[in-house]
Amino acid sequence: MVRKTHLGSILFLFLGLGSFFPTPVQGQVKDEDALYIRKIYDAALTQGQSYVWLEYLTNRIGARLSGSPQAAAAVEYVRQVLDTLALDRVELQPCVVPHWDRGEKEQARIVYSPKIGSQDLHVLALGNSQGTGPMGITGEVVEVRSLDEVDRLGASVAGKIVFFNRPLDPTQINTFNAYGGAVDQRGSGASRASKYGAIGVLVRSMTTRLDDVPHTGGMYYEAGVNPIPAFGLSTNDSELLHRVLQEGPVRVFMRNTSRMLDPKPSHNVIGEIKGSERPDEIILVGGHLDSWVVGTGAHDDGAGCVQAMDVLWLLRQMGYTPKRTIRCVLFMNEENGGAGAAAYAKASDDKKERHIAGIESDRGGFTPRGFTCEAEDAVFEGKFKKILAWSDLLEPYGLSIKKGGSGADISRLKSQKGLMIGFEPVTQRYFDVHHTDIDRFDTVNKRELELGVAAMASLVYLLDKYGM
């Protein structure tokens, strides 16, 4: 147990600082903060629960697609866990989620090429994709590198299968930038190809790695387009298909029975420690409960969920009494709709809540590197300067503060004028497993996961102590 001290308030009395809560200064206050952050790390690395919770969420519950029984089980599991943490409030917040059904295991094969004859391909239906019908479809393949190239080809893609094969840029140091530079093919490729009469779409998987692991991920049909089926294709098979296309025409067979069912009721899960002095100022920490339909959503985003939960558990465990309200939110439906985030933001706005800060962990459970911050333009500089002033306290743990996005589930809370923060781990391995069958518990390292908890809890501590 660590007793909360009131040095901040004492200093205020002596120095008559203009703000009720002192900003960190050199000397004693910073020493006290450094000491407390060290205690947070000690606790996270010796008493953290995140790894055990993640084992349950992944190995015992499994993949948690919105609308699935497993997603419901995950809601119930984390609610029960939060109930054991002696929080002030645990709540299920209703939302209505899209319910996509992957259907039978999808198939694709090169039905004939002069070079290799027939060949099965490693594919996964992209999330939200429609099915081919039970008989499947067969078409000649047209390879493109961009959405624009489809526009240029125009009607010549009619009746064909468009193969989007622009790789992620391996020279990006942050793999999220590489992902961002290629993912339009997955999100919008089917709509673009459908406009010109294509019958299906294959999309190179969103990874720099060369392997046989197909990646799924969200795709969306623009209003009015014929919803043609769309598959993610492994990078090895994308290279293969590219090579055989050099030899002459290639026909591919695709079959899936995916379909969009009626929307389903589901929930965000919220747990909260009420602030002792400023309960109306909310500091959110969160991740998303849902995953895609393969693997077990370990890094994406089981890790973020259990980290957020563990932040509350650790602060409770340490006897920390927050001034402000610290709220853990496990969002539903980040992957294919964002219904949970929308429901949360609406409810929060309706209640005129004020999130002074939010931290989202949705970039994998790897070794922490720091945080990326965003806010509305009018308030950003002041807040960024304030958080930057804490750099000295975070640097010993390898953490740096940068400008950048926060996350899909919390960025809309910017409208409440707070600072929205994305937890940033090392990104090199994330897209090896992202949206695949191999995003499993054994790819998560216990220490790396716990260091993330400690990083987030330390920032929550500073946000709580000094406000934002």
Next chain:
Amino acid sequence: MVRKTHLGSILFLFLGLGSFFPTPVQGQVKDEDALYIRKIYDAALTQGQSYVWLEYLTNRIGARLSGSPQAAAAVEYVRQVLDTLALDRVELQPCVVPHWDRGEKEQARIVYSPKIGSQDLHVLALGNSQGTGPMGITGEVVEVRSLDEVDRLGASVAGKIVFFNRPLDPTQINTFNAYGGAVDQRGSGASRASKYGAIGVLVRSMTTRLDDVPHTGGMYYEAGVNPIPAFGLSTNDSELLHRVLQEGPVRVFMRNTSRMLDPKPSHNVIGEIKGSERPDEIILVGGHLDSWVVGTGAHDDGAGCVQAMDVLWLLRQMGYTPKRTIRCVLFMNEENGGAGAAAYAKASDDKKERHIAGIESDRGGFTPRGFTCEAEDAVFEGKFKKILAWSDLLEPYGLSIKKGGSGADISRLKSQKGLMIGFEPVTQRYFDVHHTDIDRFDTVNKRELELGVAAMASLVYLLDKYGM
């Protein structure tokens, strides 16, 4: 191909700087350097060979204990690879290495405990350990937490097996510090226990992880002590043994046939690009070829070897003409004797060579975080200030420069008054695999490995351009 520019020299002519090679300054020179480092990263991430070489060294050659046929195969393989890189010199440098033979697979079991009866234990003979004799040994177990505790127990350990069970400190952020705080048990435990008549030693494996994977690693007998056998014990089994010891006396059986054979001739492998202007100033980049006898030495230290080789390949590939001599050294026998490092240093001193800098990669092939630097006291501050001035150029790649050790194979080269540098990657996963059967190729990530090459090549470029 990237043409080498001579902006540095031009600036010198205009500004009449005191040193022949300008130190980096704001503006054009830094821009040029930033550009060139970006090109190094591009090349490393698109044309690097390290991953392919590592596959061969690990999967096809395997574990490479000093004196083993695989160590000889590794010497020959990397020599052949270096021969293809159009270097100015490739050389095998003789050394004589200890030749330890692990013998038959070691065994250990709890022969009787009131609580669990008999139970096999996951063990590995520690490197250099003597055998138990063909019949094995059986003794009562005495658990201790430190070498000092053995001294305190004194003669009461006679005839017993001493079980060193002080865990690595999980609250250390850098796992090498945790390792450093526990490894005396492995290195000196047997000698200490033998002094008081113990018959064998079990040492808790050097990892914070709880699992069934025993770790080996170097141990040494002090002159004059009876060389009793020493095993590494998995952390799960260490916890088990600790628990059953609470119930009452526990007897353990140990058997291994390890022995030290006669020393064997072996080699360091050296490849070098001769400097065009100052060939007598050497910049070394290296790792060690040998490994322990289990697994395939992928992170320890196949990764460091192929990274060092790739630094030369990349600079050649880019058409870079170094001013100074850039030398890749693959050391033999880092793990159990350091014979290669000693032979290299002696030969270098004898030839009155001058290593202005050395970079050793022997902390795993993980995502780079920076470099740690050491030098002789009299020259350290100046050199450290110089390398710190390059921080702006390295920071965009997540690299920082710190004080700290360089590495076992190069630190003695400090006597030549240069700056000795250890490549520092993220350390969280290293001791999951270090000195175990699971230190294998599939635990190495291609991008992480290549980012390490790029980091080292970038620093070599700056050291070459500006000297040290």
